[in-house]
Amino acid sequence: MSQLLTLEVPDNARPVRLPTERGVFAAFDVVPDGQVPARATALLVPGFMGSKEDFLPVLPSLSNGGVRVLAIDGRGQHETGGASSEPSYSRDDLASDLVAIAKHVNGPVHLVGHSYGGILARAAVLTTQGDPSLWASVTFMNFGPSGVSSWQRERLQLLLSVIDSMTLADMWPFVRNKEASAPPGVEIFLEQRWLRNNPMQLAAAAEQMLNEPDETPQLARLSIPKSVISGTPDETWVPEEVERMAHDLGASFARIEGGGHSPNVHRPAETASALLDFWLSHQKAAAA
Template sequence: MSQLLSLETPDHARPVRLRTERGVFAALDVPPAGHAPVRGTALLVPGFMGSKEDFLPMLPALSADGVRVLAVDCRGQYETGSASSTPAYSQDDMVGDLVAVTRSLGVGPVHLLGHSYGGSLVRAAVIATQGDPSLWASVTLMNFGPGAVSSWQRERLHLLLSVVESMSLAEIWPFVRSKDESVPEDVERFLERRWMGNSPIQLAAVAQHMLDETDTTADLARMAIPVSVISGAPDETWDPDGVERMARQLGAAFVRIKDGGHSPNVHKPSEVASALLDFWLTPQSAAVA
């Protein structure tokens, strides 16, 4: 599960409902702070069991430097729910959602970022659209590896799949909740509420997507789009060394964030924001040698 330690939200962040040709999606829209001009727009995509709130710790720094940020709940997640009257949860469907959300913004190409399983979605979206420069200004993969997750995570995914159809989400919650005693009570209550807002069908579908993940790094490398890779370490989901090798294959700007863990956006938000701003606002940033 995505980690979270605080629900502190910038005063100028607005919860919005993005109406698209594929349904309605819940998002946080955070314009540049003060009267700063917009220097770019970023679309942030959370991972499995996550939500738009995973990015809260980074929002002040990104906003202060002139970036408009939209963090979205994907189809089946938290406040988005089913998104449409006929929800479907194939990866192609969820990729189509990202394209529709981007087009609905009407702002030109966006900086696309995916955390964990969100990295799988953004990679697939860029490949499916052939790196369309009218949609994407850049793509960032954060704590996402080239292919299959670790054997430990595969065991957890298989376990979830074995119970998600026979147990309620309330019954499963004690087994997936954070065991970190430093998590504040209000955050713990939010995490439970978020878990209960998920679609069980989506949870099962995405768990299977992660088990079936194949390495399409070479396909992404053929796209004419700036790429960056951020790797919090240590990470038990994708090996940071494997993530770095993927970055080299992509010719991507690469940043490893010590003590960032699987959610450097939570544990080291200022370092992640600095890396993103360097990449987004100076796209000529050097790639991994």
């Protein structure tokens, strides 16, 4: 579960609704102020039980670096809800949502998938064969080559065993991160966010995290620029496997010590720096 330490929203972050051919998605749209020229657009995809708020700590630095940022709630998450009248939570359908958002903002976008969001980001890139009109690059943050670690598997299997028989409110005391401390207002938000999730989406995501195949070879064959960020320590995807995936992809790699599973929260300056360095270096290479 993503841990939040603050809900402070930057002044230039506008809560928006993105109308796409796949439905309407809640997002923060962060546009650089007039003092910094806009040089790129990034699409940030949260993980399991996450939301656009997970990226709040990195938004100011990314915006100051000249990047327009869209941080979204995925289908079934928080303020997006079902997105359309007949929602599906299959991996391929959720990946198609990302394609639709990229089209809506007239890509290409720098795509970033955190944790479970990495599953969807990879599927979106593979489905479109790395289409350069959609994707300027793809970054995986604390996401490994296939299914989650054995420790996380036990937690997901437990969730799946009770999700049809317990309400989300009854489940909250068991899923909240008891070892983490957060300001009272953030704790209230985390509970409210959990209650707004769609149980069908949670179950589908849990199944996908348990059964995700290793599609590293297929992705490695695509020419799209790739990077991997690994916050450590992490119990969801083993950091050694994350680094090995980066090597097999020929991707840029950044290890962020002390970042844990959410380096965007615990080490936002280092995370934003790694993203900007990667994005802007590839833009310079493309322009050369």
